Amino acid sequence: MSDDRRxxxxxxxxxxxxATQEPVGSKSLLDRHQLGVSPATVRNDMAVLEDEGYITQxxxxxxxxxxxxxxxxxxxxxxxxxxLSPAERRAIETFLTGAVDVDDVVQRSVKxxxxxxxxxxxxxxxxxxxxxxxxxxxxxxxxxRVLLVVITSSGRVEQRxxxxxxxxxxxxxxxxxxxxxxxxxxxxxxxxxxKLAEMIETFSPNDRPVVTSIVTTLTQTFTNERSDExxxxxxxxxxxxxxxxxxxxxxxxxxxxxxQVVLLRLLGEATQGLSVRIGTxxxxxxxxxxxxxxxxxxxxxxxLATLGTVGPTRMDYPATMAAVGAVARYVGRTLADN
Amino acid sequence: MSDDRRxxxxxxxxxxxxATQEPVGSKSLLDRHQLGVSPATVRNDMAVLEDEGYITQxxxxxxxxxxxxxxxxxxxxxxxxxxLSPAERRAIETFLTGAVDVDDVVQRSVKxxxxxxxxxxxxxxxxxxxxxxxxxxxxxxxxxRVLLVVITSSGRVEQRxxxxxxxxxxxxxxxxxxxxxxxxxxxxxxxxxxKLAEMIETFSPNDRPVVTSIVTTLTQTFTNERSDExxxxxxxxxxxxxxxxxxxxxxxxxxxxxxQVVLLRLLGEATQGLSVRIGTxxxxxxxxxxxxxxxxxxxxxxxLATLGTVGPTRMDYPATMAAVGAVARYVGRTLADN
DNA sequence: TTTGGCACTCTCACCGGTCAAGTGCCAGTC
DNA sequence: GACTGGCACTTGACCGGTGAGAGTGCCAAA
Numbered sequence: 001m002s003d004d005r006r007x008x009x010x011x012x013x014x015x016x017x018x019a020t021q022e023p024v025g026s027k028s029l030l031d032r033h034q035l036g037v038s039p040a041t042v043r044n045d046m047a048v049l050e051d052e053g054y055i056t057q058x059x060x061x062x063x064x065x066x067x068x069x070x071x072x073x074x075x076x077x078x079x080x081x082x083x084l085s086p087a088e089r090r091a092i093e094t095f096l097t098g099a100v101d102v103d104d105v106v107q108r109s110v111k112x113x114x115x116x117x118x119x120x121x122x123x124x125x126x127x128x129x130x131x132x133x134x135x136x137x138x139x140x141x142x143x144x145r146v147l148l149v150v151i152t153s154s155g156r157v158e159q160r161x162x163x164x165x166x167x168x169x170x171x172x173x174x175x176x177x178x179x180x181x182x183x184x185x186x187x188x189x190x191x192x193x194x195k196l197a198e199m200i201e202t203f204s205p206n207d208r209p210v211v212t213s214i215v216t217t218l219t220q221t222f223t224n225e226r227s228d229e230x231x232x233x234x235x236x237x238x239x240x241x242x243x244x245x246x247x248x249x250x251x252x253x254x255x256x257x258x259x260q261v262v263l264l265r266l267l268g269e270a271t272q273g274l275s276v277r278i279g280t281x282x283x284x285x286x287x288x289x290x291x292x293x294x295x296x297x298x299x300x301x302x303x304l305a306t307l308g309t310v311g312p313t314r315m316d317y318p319a320t321m322a323a324v325g326a327v328a329r330y331v332g333r334t335l336a337d338n
Numbered sequence: 339m340s341d342d343r344r345x346x347x348x349x350x351x352x353x354x355x356x357a358t359q360e361p362v363g364s365k366s367l368l369d370r371h372q373l374g375v376s377p378a379t380v381r382n383d384m385a386v387l388e389d390e391g392y393i394t395q396x397x398x399x400x401x402x403x404x405x406x407x408x409x410x411x412x413x414x415x416x417x418x419x420x421x422l423s424p425a426e427r428r429a430i431e432t433f434l435t436g437a438v439d440v441d442d443v444v445q446r447s448v449k450x451x452x453x454x455x456x457x458x459x460x461x462x463x464x465x466x467x468x469x470x471x472x473x474x475x476x477x478x479x480x481x482x483r484v485l486l487v488v489i490t491s492s493g494r495v496e497q498r499x500x501x502x503x504x505x506x507x508x509x510x511x512x513x514x515x516x517x518x519x520x521x522x523x524x525x526x527x528x529x530x531x532x533k534l535a536e537m538i539e540t541f542s543p544n545d546r547p548v549v550t551s552i553v554t555t556l557t558q559t560f561t562n563e564r565s566d567e568x569x570x571x572x573x574x575x576x577x578x579x580x581x582x583x584x585x586x587x588x589x590x591x592x593x594x595x596x597x598q599v600v601l602l603r604l605l606g607e608a609t610q611g612l613s614v615r616i617g618t619x620x621x622x623x624x625x626x627x628x629x630x631x632x633x634x635x636x637x638x639x640x641x642l643a644t645l646g647t648v649g650p651t652r653m654d655y656p657a658t659m660a661a662v663g664a665v666a667r668y669v670g671r672t673l674a675d676n
Numbered sequence: 677t678t679t680g681g682c683a684c685t686c687t688c689a690c691c692g693g694t695c696a697a698g699t700g701c702c703a704g705t706c
Numbered sequence: 707g708a709c710t711g712g713c714a715c716t717t718g719a720c721c722g723g724t725g726a727g728a729g730t731g732c733c734a735a736a
Binding site for chain 2: 101134135137139141142147149151157159161234235236237239240244246247250251254255257258
């Protein structure tokens with residue numbers, strides 16, 4: 001018995017099932033793939049594959065469908081990432097080149113990713129905490145309000161309006177601005193926060209309360225989860241492909257898509273390279289029949305954030321992985337140019 | 339024959355159908371409403387109502403369901419807006435009072451509106467073009483870049499980074515800042531644009547190219563559709579209630595929800611008061627079995643923007659209208675306090 | 677180890693009958 | 707003239723039975 005052929009059979013089953021959405025039997029499998037053996041042999045192989053937990057039958061006398069474990073093996077060892085067609089590459093390129101700012105880049109990537117994969121696309125905004133400060137600005141508004149603007153290396157602009165207890169003198173504002181700038185520009189945001197804390201000491205005791213309150217807000221802005229958590233979702237209309245039963249197949253996904261916290265967990269840590277989580281591997285109950293393909297994007301040396309797609313476990317993994325990878329590369333490049 | 343009773347019958351049909359989601363027959367209608375007449379009489383009334391186009395039968399020997407025209411009549415003449423329960427009022431209040439900025443207010447209102455109505459909620463960000471300028475700031479960044487920040491009366495903060503052809507002198511930036519401030523603060527944005535155009539003349543011919551390019555961007559920011567079009571959507575999981583057929587009932591709605599342009603048209607012009615559009619009145623093909631309840635929000639004298647819900651035509655109109663109205667009032671008040 | 681054959685199992689689509697709900701119409705009553 | 711009770715008719719939903727089709731497991735033979 002050849003171990004290789006059994007894997008070929010598994011691959012054929014996955015491919016057929018993804019294409020037809022129907023349990024695949026030994027005979028119809030041979031109609032579409034030349035394995036050079038008879039149906040009976042395939043049946044034997046299938047029995048073994050089922051014993052080992054890679055495929056399963058919805059009911060006796062039905063064909064087989066892959067299990068999560070089967071998809072896992074397929075992704076890990078049986079598939080090669082499809083190359084994108086030139087048309088697809090061009091689509092990504094033309095979609096992304098017109099973008100004017102970070103918001104725009106994210107918006108457009110969600111759209112193109114959803115379109116390419118026919119799935120639900122998720123794109124996380126470039127992380128604040130992993131960027132460096134490019135520019136920081138402090139502006140006195142009317143009354144005792146101060147506007148704080150931070151521009152990061154990835155082009156994100158964050159602003160906060162701070163309500164102070166007392167009005168700031170113009171000279172103090174100017175002084176603060178230069179000192180904050182000196183302390184933070186070029187630094188990663190977490191380190192910038194540390195430097196800022198030290199900086200407080202250098203002010204006269206009189207000014208410290210005000211300075212502290214500004215620095216606190218600034219630090220919050222740098223490290224605040226809420227601002228680090230921004231995420232764009234698109235292509236929800238593709239949920240149609242997830243299955244016909246709304247309550248079990250579609251509703252949980254829609255609910256997850258509205259929960260930033262869940263989305264973040266799903267995208268996962270921004271490790272370099274493609275990550276595929278299948279079924280229960282997503283760690284989310286409602287998503288047990290979906291799979292998530294994600295990838296970090298960023299510059300060569302620094303992952304800025306993550307993007308990916310959510311689709312049914314019976315998806316075209318090679319194509320999806322190719323699309324996610326390509327969009328991640330383009331987005332990383334686009335933001336680096338900024 | 340009493341015309342009033344026929345309207346009572348229509349009201350009963352709408353109420354029953356909304357409650358049960360099933361065609362209502364003459365007999366079961368009398369089980370739930372005391373009309374003081376026999377089923378046969380109700381049948382006669384129903385026949386007339388059907389002739390007039392207010393109700394229809396899915397098939398012979400089925401009960402009747404209201405047509406769009408029937409709902410229209412119901413909304414216009416047969417229903418009174420339900421008062422919100424104290425619990426609901428409290429829910430809105432507690433949800434909105436914690437908001438820290440405009441983004442937060444909008445985010446939270448979408449959520450609470452979706453929750454209250456069990457429908458898809460849409461909230462437009464406060465319009466830029468209808469706000470006045472509260473503060474405007476011009477900051478020279480590194481190189482020939484300039485950061486422009488506009489804060490409006492409704493609390494929105496918009497920023498743009500402008501790439502100039504030449505580096506600006508510090509004194510020119512300062513000069514520009516004060517002059518732009520003088521020209522625009524307190525003005526409505528469209529008028530501010532006009533004033534800015536005039537202002538260009540007051541600069542020396544040397545500086546005019548730079549000034550023009552800044553003013554242009556500023557004007558674009560003020561009147562740009564893209565920034566005026568920001569919209570938040572929530573409660574898409576409630577699409578479950580729209581019907582069981584994904585392709586005809588749910589997909590079109592999801593698609594519409596992803597198209598800013600469509601959404602804007604659906605919310606409609608921000609006229610004061612509640613607006614209800616039923617079925618084809620939405621002017622959007624895919625939404626022929628949905629209804630949109632929307633309302634402008636803002637201060638007494640100025641509508642800032644619109645919010646509303648999208649639901650199936652068979653919705654509880656009085657309750658939905660009450661919720662939309664209440665949330666609009668609260669949001670208007672919250673933003674006015676800002 | 678592979679293969680062909682065979683008996684077996686299960687789902688699904690189809691069919692016909694029955695049931696319940698609802699209608700339209702008509703003749704009778706107030 | 708408006709309302710009512712009665713009746714015949716229509717129709718979708720439900721149910722059980724049936725047959726076809728697809729697929730399986732197993733076994734003996736190559």
